[in-house]
Amino acid sequence: MAMASEIGVAGEPMTAAAKLPASRDSSWRRIYARVFAGDPLGLAGVVILAVLLLVAAFGPLLATHDPILTTPDTLLPPSGAHWFGTDDFGRDVFSRTLVSLRIDFIVASVGVTGAILIGSLIGLVCGYRGGWLDDTLMRFVDIIQSFPLILVAMVLVLAIGPSVGSIVIVTVLINIPLYARVIRGQTLAVKHLDYVDAARCSGATELGIMFRHVLPNTLNPIAIHASLNLAAAVGNVAVLSFLGIGIRPPTPDLGVMVAEGTKFLVQGAWWMSICPGLILCTTIFSLNLLGDALESGLDPRRQDR
Amino acid sequence: MSDPALFEMRDLTIETVRDGHRRRIVEGMSLSVRHGEIYGLVGESGSGKSISMMASVGLAAASLDITAGDVSFAGRRFAASDRRGLRSNLSHGVSLLFQNAKGALSPFLTTGAQVERVLAGRLPKSTCRREAIELFRVCGLNHADLADKYPHQISGGQAQRVAMACALATEPRLLIADEPTTALDVTTERELLRFLTRLCRERDLAIVLIAHNLSLVAEYCSGLTILHAGQIVERGPLASVFAEPLHPYTRGLIAAVPDVDAPHELEPLAGSVWGGRSDIERCRFSHRCPFAQPDCEAGVPALLPRAGHEVRCILYREDAT
Amino acid sequence: MRPMRIPPVLSYVLRRVAISIVVLIGISAVAFSMAYLLPSDPVTSRYPDISNEQRAEMRRQMGLDQPLIVQYARYMESVFRGEFGRSLGTGNSVGEDLARRIPATLELAVYGILLGTALAIPLGMFAAIRRGRPTDHVLRLVNIAIQSVPAFWLGVVLIFVVFYQLRWAPTPVGRLSPLYSPPPFFTGFYTLDGLLSGKFDVALAAGRQLILPVLVLGLGVVSPLARITRAAMGESLGEDYVTFGRALGLRERQVVLGDAFRGALIPIVTTFGFVVGNVLAGAAIVETVFSWPGIGRYAVTAITTSDMAPVSTCILLVASGVALTNLLVDLSYALIDPRIRHGYGK
Numbered sequence: 001m002a003m004a005s006e007i008g009v010a011g012e013p014m015t016a017a018a019k020l021p022a023s024r025d026s027s028w029r030r031i032y033a034r035v036f037a038g039d040p041l042g043l044a045g046v047v048i049l050a051v052l053l054l055v056a057a058f059g060p061l062l063a064t065h066d067p068i069l070t071t072p073d074t075l076l077p078p079s080g081a082h083w084f085g086t087d088d089f090g091r092d093v094f095s096r097t098l099v100s101l102r103i104d105f106i107v108a109s110v111g112v113t114g115a116i117l118i119g120s121l122i123g124l125v126c127g128y129r130g131g132w133l134d135d136t137l138m139r140f141v142d143i144i145q146s147f148p149l150i151l152v153a154m155v156l157v158l159a160i161g162p163s164v165g166s167i168v169i170v171t172v173l174i175n176i177p178l179y180a181r182v183i184r185g186q187t188l189a190v191k192h193l194d195y196v197d198a199a200r201c202s203g204a205t206e207l208g209i210m211f212r213h214v215l216p217n218t219l220n221p222i223a224i225h226a227s228l229n230l231a232a233a234v235g236n237v238a239v240l241s242f243l244g245i246g247i248r249p250p251t252p253d254l255g256v257m258v259a260e261g262t263k264f265l266v267q268g269a270w271w272m273s274i275c276p277g278l279i280l281c282t283t284i285f286s287l288n289l290l291g292d293a294l295e296s297g298l299d300p301r302r303q304d305r
Numbered sequence: 306m307s308d309p310a311l312f313e314m315r316d317l318t319i320e321t322v323r324d325g326h327r328r329r330i331v332e333g334m335s336l337s338v339r340h341g342e343i344y345g346l347v348g349e350s351g352s353g354k355s356i357s358m359m360a361s362v363g364l365a366a367a368s369l370d371i372t373a374g375d376v377s378f379a380g381r382r383f384a385a386s387d388r389r390g391l392r393s394n395l396s397h398g399v400s401l402l403f404q405n406a407k408g409a410l411s412p413f414l415t416t417g418a419q420v421e422r423v424l425a426g427r428l429p430k431s432t433c434r435r436e437a438i439e440l441f442r443v444c445g446l447n448h449a450d451l452a453d454k455y456p457h458q459i460s461g462g463q464a465q466r467v468a469m470a471c472a473l474a475t476e477p478r479l480l481i482a483d484e485p486t487t488a489l490d491v492t493t494e495r496e497l498l499r500f501l502t503r504l505c506r507e508r509d510l511a512i513v514l515i516a517h518n519l520s521l522v523a524e525y526c527s528g529l530t531i532l533h534a535g536q537i538v539e540r541g542p543l544a545s546v547f548a549e550p551l552h553p554y555t556r557g558l559i560a561a562v563p564d565v566d567a568p569h570e571l572e573p574l575a576g577s578v579w580g581g582r583s584d585i586e587r588c589r590f591s592h593r594c595p596f597a598q599p600d601c602e603a604g605v606p607a608l609l610p611r612a613g614h615e616v617r618c619i620l621y622r623e624d625a626t
Numbered sequence: 627m628r629p630m631r632i633p634p635v636l637s638y639v640l641r642r643v644a645i646s647i648v649v650l651i652g653i654s655a656v657a658f659s660m661a662y663l664l665p666s667d668p669v670t671s672r673y674p675d676i677s678n679e680q681r682a683e684m685r686r687q688m689g690l691d692q693p694l695i696v697q698y699a700r701y702m703e704s705v706f707r708g709e710f711g712r713s714l715g716t717g718n719s720v721g722e723d724l725a726r727r728i729p730a731t732l733e734l735a736v737y738g739i740l741l742g743t744a745l746a747i748p749l750g751m752f753a754a755i756r757r758g759r760p761t762d763h764v765l766r767l768v769n770i771a772i773q774s775v776p777a778f779w780l781g782v783v784l785i786f787v788v789f790y791q792l793r794w795a796p797t798p799v800g801r802l803s804p805l806y807s808p809p810p811f812f813t814g815f816y817t818l819d820g821l822l823s824g825k826f827d828v829a830l831a832a833g834r835q836l837i838l839p840v841l842v843l844g845l846g847v848v849s850p851l852a853r854i855t856r857a858a859m860g861e862s863l864g865e866d867y868v869t870f871g872r873a874l875g876l877r878e879r880q881v882v883l884g885d886a887f888r889g890a891l892i893p894i895v896t897t898f899g900f901v902v903g904n905v906l907a908g909a910a911i912v913e914t915v916f917s918w919p920g921i922g923r924y925a926v927t928a929i930t931t932s933d934m935a936p937v938s939t940c941i942l943l944v945a946s947g948v949a950l951t952n953l954l955v956d957l958s959y960a961l962i963d964p965r966i967r968h969g970y971g972k
Contacts, residue, residue, distance in 0.1 A: 041763070041766070041767060041770075139648070139649075139652070140652070142649060142652075143649055143652035143653055143656060144656070146649065146653060146899070146903065146945045146948040146949045146952065147653070147656065147903075147941065147944070147945045147948075148903060148906055148907035148910070148941065148944045148945070148948075149907060150907045150910055150911070151907065151910060151925055151926075151929065151937075151940065151941055151944065152660070152941070154926070154929045154930075155660050155663055155929055155937060155941070156663065158663075158929060158930075158932065159663035231773075231774070235776045238776060238778075239776065239777075239778055239911060242778045242911075243778075243910075243911070243914060243926055243930070244930055245929070245930065255778070258778065258779055258782060259778075261782070262782050262785075262915075265782070265785065265786050265790055266790065268790070270786050273779070273782045273783075273786070274779075274782070274783060274786065277776070277779035277782065277783070280776060280779065281774050281775050281776070281779065284773075284774040284775075284776070285770065285771065285774035288770045288773055288774050289770055292766065292770055359869075362873065364869060364872055364873060367757075367758075368758070392872065392875075395872070395873055395874070395875040396875030397875075400873065400874065400875075401870070401873035401874075403866055403869075403870055405866055408865065408866040408867060409866045409867055409869075409870035410867060410870070411867045411871065411884075411885045412867065412889070412963065412964065412965060413884075413885065413888050413889075413962075413963070413964065422876065422880075423874045423875070423876065426875060426876065426877075455964045455965070455968070457964070457965050457968070457970050458968065468870070471870075471874055472873075472874065474874070475874060475875050
């Protein structure tokens with residue numbers, strides 16, 4: 001009963017709902033193959049992201065220097081020995097960037113995964129059950145979404161106590177509304193389709209229908225939103241540490257490094273801010289490319305255009 | 306038939322890529338319309354009738370490749386792929402009417418403003434209002450009642466007449482009417498068609514009536530072309546085609562029309578328009594044809610003159626005139 | 627007797643206003659609880675060296691021992707009186723602090739939104755018209771690239787390149803170089819006030835000061851706006867009324883700008899609540915980078931120093947701004963689309 005090829009985005013009802021692909025595996029592989037085969041930009045995003053993930057995973061092995069070792073070689077410009085130069089403590093900026101990338105990736109992806117799990121569950125239940133529960137939760141989501149998320153995130157981080165763990169928790173909290181809303185829309189769109197009614201008539205339990213028939217239909221929108229959202233989350237983690245909240249020195253972090261570097265711009269030491277920032281941009285860029293490719297490739301309304 | 310055609314489409318071919326295959330959705334389409342004539346273009350949905358007429362005025366979707374053909378109107382000839390050139394005809398005597406008139410009118414302007422907006426293209430601003438009132442009258446509408454209303458506030462029949470007024474505002478000599486009555490009920494349909502016929506007489510207006518309903522064509526047109534799967538299957542003067550329909554598809558269409566004078570069992574046409582790849586050379590109707598034979602798969606039959614008109618079917622390939 | 631009939635426009639407006647009021651109440655409740663989340667106690671932070679009995683007494687006097695709902699009611703009452711408490715950081719009342727800082731943020735935000743919109747809408751329209759062709763793909767790449775540069779880093783790069791290296795920009799600190807005195811107050815916008823009072827040199831200096839932060843803020847909203855414009859225009863360009871307009875020989879300009887753009891306008895203005903929220907949140911970052919004396923930097927400083935009153939007030943202010951923008955957006959639907967005005971659909 002996989003319906004991978006019939007999925008619309010966020011609340012758009014779909015046509016041709018009765019067609020069933022042969023099996024979920026083959027259709028998923030086919031769809032994703034088509035998304036990236038027809039889209040060099042999306043493919044580029046995947047390749048860049050894969051490289052960055054490898055670098056993040058093996059960061060400590062690839063690092064040319066000890067990222068927290070202070071040396072007398074302070075504020076050296078980029079060279080063969082120090083690719084991104086050194087900072088005011090004589091630490092190697094390139095090695096620090098590699099290590100930061102790993103932390104930022106972990107924080108952002110754990111946070112987004114948590115938000116997907118909790119948000120989807122809320123959206124699924126709201127959309128499927130409807131009624132007062134749905135009304136109340138969705139109004140609450142409306143209210144939350146009119147808040148400036150960065151400020152709310154800052155307050156929450158300070159409330160929990162600044163640490164890597166609290167940034168993860170806050171990333172989860174501020175992204176829950178997004179998934180709740182998307183999945184609710186998707187659930188509303190499919191819950192009265194013929195095949196769901198058919199499952200109900202053949203005696204499937206409500207819980208079974210929710211997880212076996214409705215949830216699989218929400219996977220494509222989740223894939224699209226997750227990659228774009230991950231890009232935003234990486235940026236937000238960096239913003240928080242740039243503003244001095246969350247990941248704090250001496251733990252290397254891209255936002256912290258950019259912030260510290262600004263003090264040395266006046267001396268012409270641009271590499272401290274600009275090099276880690278470039279890696280940050282590349283990371284966000286690859287995730288956005290991926291998300292955009294998924295969005296244009298998985299949206300059935302766009303395929304024939 | 307000595308006077309030259311007002312509108313002539315020759316050998317139009319339209320292709321597109323779908324699911325990784327290049328498909329020919331219109332092939333070798335030709336059509337010729339004389340001054341003041343009502344000409345019928347008949348086919349099921351998907352037969353390519355609307356697409357070819359839209360292409361003839363340069364309004365085919367950008368995703369369609371127009372690979373061959375040319376179109377002449379009032380002595381000016383353009384390649385069918387020259388969208389810009391063809392579109393220039395739209396301000397020089399060609400106009401259109403759509404099936405969904407309410408959707409065709411801009412939802413953001415009152416009906417009066419829409420007509421005046423078209424008039425402003427060729428008339429000084431001061432005379433637009435007067436001319437609009439006149440066009441409303443010609444189209445059987447009360448300007449005082451309707452001009453300040455938005456399309457969503459009027460009925461489907463009124464909307465089609467407002468669209469008509471917009472079309473007439475360009476002073477057309479050819480009107481391409483794409484199933485203009487499909488969205489209307491039967492009485493409104495008759496009224497509108499009678500009105501169109503009167504316009505033809507009074508204004509020397511030629512009409513291409515696109516229809517899937519053969520009885521409408523039989524009643525109002527002087528000639529017709531029947532399209533199936535992007536190809537002409539039969540065409541000629543109305544009397545000749547109806548007196549002796551040759552192609553099995555045409556016969557099927559006629560058999561599906563109820564006739565009060567000669568009641569007969571209605572026979573629905575089996576199957577649907579062939580959706581397969583059109584680069585395969587074979588008769589595109591054989592899979593639903595009661596007279597199909599192995600030779601039908603051998604190639605696309607030619608369009609041959611028989612019984613005073615033309616038909617594309619291997620049943621008539623031996624010279625039997 | 628005929629029952630009184632409410633005109634559809636009025637009932638539409640009333641319904642939207644009612645929804646906004648509910649949202650505003652919710653916002654105030656969340657803003658109120660935000661302040662209580664911060665790890666600081668107003669008594670301890672004001673009087674660090676008092677005994678536990680004195681502290682309990684102070685808490686009772688300040689009403690902090692009351693149930694939360696009572697405290698919330700008191701909070702709302704003082705908000706309506708225009709009293710937002712006192713900032714521990716500046717020592718002023720929050721109202722005073724904000725009055726001085728709001729114009730600075732507004733000037734930044736208004737120009738930022740104008741710039742972002744002026745860039746995004748043509749970009750999105752052009753991409754929609756060229757849909758699927760090379761121009762569309764190039765614009766898509768540009769759009770993704772813009773979206774991928776974090777504002778704080780872009781600000782730093784611009785300061786380094788344009789100020790330190792090229793020396794084109796004035797010192798990126800504050801609204802006006804100390805060489806000039808601020809113009810007399812008319813609108814609170816230094817550029818406009820400078821022009822209005824005839825001090826063109828001040829207006830010019832204020833304008834030069836604005837360029838970089840406005841650029842960073844404006845670029846931040848280009849991507850979402852251009853994306854929605856492209857999608858909405860792509861849809862409306864396929865509508866029958868657009869094809870019919872072309873069929874009537876109307877000029878392409880008239881069809882694209884008059885009908886198709888108007889048809890796409892509802893989804894576009896719908897994103898404006900989001901855009902305003904984005905710009906106000908972005909102001910917190912941009913103001914920090916460019917040492918801009920606005921509410922964004924005020925809020926950031928207050929949060930990092932656990933200064934409760936300014937935090938909840940700033941959050942309340944920004945969220946109310948977003949909610950009011952959303953109300954205006956909803957009301958503008960009725961102006962844009964006569965079908966909504968007449969109570970049909972949507």
